[in-house]
Amino acid sequence: MASVTDSQPNPTRLKQHNPTFTSQLFFDDKVTDEVVKQPDYLRSNERKVRNANDPIYGNGGHQLELSLKGTARTGFSTTFDLGINLR
Numbered sequence: 590m591a592s593v594t595d596s597q598p599n600p601t602r603l604k605q606h607n608p609t610f611t612s613q614l615f616f617d618d619k620v621t622d623e624v625v626k627q628p629d630y631l632r633s634n635e636r637k638v639r640n641a642n643d644p645i646y647g648n649g650g651h652q653l654e655l656s657l658k659g660t661a662r663t664g665f666s667t668t669f670d671l672g673i674n675l676r
Contacts, residue, residue: 615651616657627661
């Protein structure tokens with residue numbers, strides 16, 4: 590679900606000079622349903638994968654579901670605390 594990498598092709602290699610955190614974050618299905626209905630959304634307003642059918646979400650991804658403030662029309666904000674042990 591997440592990895593710490595550097596610019597090298599081997600994602601298990603960590604160098605002190607430039608670590609990068611990568612992960613997949615999730616939103617409540619109701620939020621995503623509202624977002625895709627907005628006129629500025631450039632894709633089809635039909636969703637292909639719901640959280641319940643996403644293999645990453647089903648394998649602990651629910652822990653990365655963000656609580657949002659705001660609306661699809663005006664925009665959302667959130668915070669996400671992250672702790673990384675680089676030892």
